[in-house]
Amino acid sequence: MLVTRGFKGRRREGDADRLRLPPGQFLTPEFPVLTTGPTQHTRLDRWSLALQHGGSLLGKWSWEQFEALPQTEITCDIHCVTKWSKFDTRWRGVTIDNLLRAAGLDAAPTGFLMAHCDGGYTTNLLIGDLIEARAMIATHFDDLPLLPAHGGPARLLVPHLYFWKSAKWVRRLAFRENDTPGFCESHGYHLRGDPWREQRYEGDL
């Protein structure tokens, strides 16, 4: 540990908050917007969500069909790789478990998943990070429809991983045998991105 001469830190977080913050993160009440390109605007009458396995389609939902699936509310802390964290964010959407059930699957396929989004963004995930109520397709934030800048109409929400994994404007979930890097992961970011292990970048253990 190298002590930085003269650095004391402001410690705006109390002890309880500090325990909730993964290493290297700071707390913000704001909700910053980070996107690699322009915000996508997808009309609801043209929106659909597809679930694929290998080359086959497991299920596909229009916006009305998707809104009719069982809804789940969760309150969670979120952590961005750019260092900000936000506590007690409130979301509503459809868990991946319920999505799989709606597609008639008793269990998730084994292996990995690539999420594909409007605008071309992708991110790769382990199936284990998505099931057992760990992840959802979120359509509402604080009881309101999710704004386009925050990923609306629908984004992936995987709050226990760095937030680049919670891909905005998600349209297609593709189960697959192999793990290959998505967009950020092929530009120097970690394949899995666990904030508690500080897996920010390629090369972090």
Add this chain to the structure above:
Amino acid sequence: MIGAAMAAAQWRVATVTAIRAETASVKTIRFEVPGWPGHLGGQHVDLRLTAEDGYVAQRSYSIASGAGTSPQIELTIDAVPDGEVSGFLHEELRIGDQIEIRGPIGSYFAWSAEHDYGLLLIAGGSGIVPLMSMLRSRAAAGATQHARLLYSSRSIDQIIYRSELDRLAAQTTHFTLTHTLTRETPSGWAGEQGRIDRVMLTRRQFTPAGDPDVYVCGPTAFVETIAEHLVAMGHRASNVRTERFGPTGAIRT
């Protein structure tokens, strides 16, 4: 590639070798980073500061210096009001101090000489920093494609790198520089006035002709607005690369 990634993820002890004021609230700090793996224009680094009692703060900052493998790199840092880290860097940091650093990080919002296409750069405030790194990289690499920079500042004394940008614009025929000032304009001002809008973008030839690469960096609302204008003007969304206020989004502390 794995070797390069491992090198980028590794924390290194950097030594401050120079500090200079760019404007009243912006400083450039030069670091000697032994073993620096080299970077592209537009990439960033993480800094890690540790207090005596073990409290740690980390922040990301854009690299200001041009691409290359020199162990001397420069960061240009805006003093954010009440900023925990930027305040320390501005007020406490001295030549000879040591600080932990790792990088370079992010290869998407970056310019490489292998992709020397027409280039449109749009900066708001300290959003100029990664774009300046790209311009310095282009100048050093002898880039041949035309680049345009539209740079929005509140007032003339808040323009970062003003004399160097003027010099670059005077020295090369394939770089066009336009400033716009949003609050105060001195008498005889020949640049643009007011916020960047679609009319200004068109007047300054930030058009899709030639399918240029576009990089936009600044505060969130600035970037959102301009990215929407660009897409409405016909730029392919996949050509428009954005970064909200450097690498750290809406918040910099």
